[in-house]
Amino acid sequence: MEPNQEKILDKAQERVIETLARNLDLYGITMSTGLLYGTLLFQDKSMTLDEMGQALGMSKTSMSTSVRTLLDMNMVEKIWKKGTRKDHYEVNLDWYQNFIDLFSTKWRHACEQNGTVLKKSLHELRTLRESEGLSAEDLERIDLSIQRIENGLEYYQWLHRLIDSFESHEIFEFVPKQKNE
Numbered sequence: 001m002e003p004n005q006e007k008i009l010d011k012a013q014e015r016v017i018e019t020l021a022r023n024l025d026l027y028g029i030t031m032s033t034g035l036l037y038g039t040l041l042f043q044d045k046s047m048t049l050d051e052m053g054q055a056l057g058m059s060k061t062s063m064s065t066s067v068r069t070l071l072d073m074n075m076v077e078k079i080w081k082k083g084t085r086k087d088h089y090e091v092n093l094d095w096y097q098n099f100i101d102l103f104s105t106k107w108r109h110a111c112e113q114n115g116t117v118l119k120k121s122l123h124e125l126r127t128l129r130e131s132e133g134l135s136a137e138d139l140e141r142i143d144l145s146i147q148r149i150e151n152g153l154e155y156y157q158w159l160h161r162l163i164d165s166f167e168s169h170e171i172f173e174f175v176p177k178q179k180n181e
Contacts, residue, residue: 013042027102029073032058033066037075037091046079046088074101096177100166108163115156122149 001009020041021034029037039055040047047055052063067089070076075098081088092098128134129142165171 017042027106029069030066032056032062033069036063036066037070040076040089040091041093043090046081046090048084048086048088050086052089073105074098096172100169104163104167107159111156111159111163115153118149118152118156122146122153125149 017035017038020038021031024034024037025031035056036052039052049060049063049067052058052067053060056063067076071078071089074092076089076091079088079090125142125146129139129146134142165174
C-alpha cells in the first residue's frame with residue numbers, strides 16, 4: 001500500500017475507534033477501555049497486554065483492567081496461542097451479541113436494584129395505609145404513591161421481558177438483522 005493510501009486507512013480506523021470509545025462511555029465503559037476495544041477490532045491477529053499497551057501508549061496495568069472489563073462483558077476473548085506463555089486477546093466480532101451482552105448486563109442489574117427498592121417501598125406504604133389515625137388526604141397521598149410504584153413495577157416487568165427477548169434472540173423476529181445494502 002502506498003503511503004497516502006496507508007494514511008487514509010489509518011485515519012478511517014482512528015475515527016471509528018474514537019467514535020466507538022465515546023459511544024461505549026454511554027454504557028459505563030471508560031474511554032481508555034473503549035479505545036482498546038476499537039484497537040483490537042482492527043487487528044488481524046490477537047494481542048498480548050504488552051502489545052496493547054505499546055499500541056495505545058498505556059501501562060500494562062491499565063490494559064489489564066480494560067481487558068478484564070471487556071472480558072466480563074464478553075466483548076473480547078482470551079485465546080490460547082501455541083508456543084507462547086503470554087495471554088492473547090481478540091475482539092468478539094459479533095456486534096449484535098456484544099450489544100446484547102452489554103445491554104442485558106447493565107439493564108438487568110438496574111432492573112433488579114430498582115425493583116427491590118420499589119417493592120420495599122410498596123410494602124412500607126401498604127403497611128402505613130393500614131395505620132390508624134390517617135386522614136382522607138393522607139390516604140389519598142399514600143394511594144397515589146402506591147399507584148405510581150405499581151406502575152413502576154409493571155415497567156420493570158416489561159423491561160425484564162425485553163431483556164429476555166434480547167438474550168433469547170427473539171428480538172430479531174421483530175427487528176431482523178440486516179445485511180449492508
